[in-house]
Amino acid sequence: MENANMLELSMSLIAGAGDAKSDSMEAIMLAKEGKFQEAKSAIQRASDGLQSTHEIQTQLIRDEMTGNPHEVTLLMVHAQDHLNGALMMRDLAEEFVHLYEVMSKKGEC
DSSP: OOOOHHHHHHHHHHHHHHHHHHHHHHHHHHHHHHHHHHHHHHHHHHHHHHHHHHHHHHHHHHHHTTOOOOOOOOOHHHHHHHHHHHHHHHHHHHHHHHHHHHHHHOOOO
């Protein structure tokens, strides 16, 4: 892939990860308000967005494994960091939503 395409892929990773992180934070806030179905929908949006973003990452890894490595730039490292943070945030959001829901059923929030 040429540099312009790598720039585009890096920015796609960053944008997709940012959207997923926002959806995950929205899920936590919705759960905190007792809006559990809406919170679960926000988590699903995050998961859907991460799936397409993760496919970009998988293709880059596959390319490297088949002998077609790409230049590692600071921007790509930054993009990978965003993706990993978004994946972790989505996982944590799932846990927070579950905890708020359990607490709500027990009358603790």
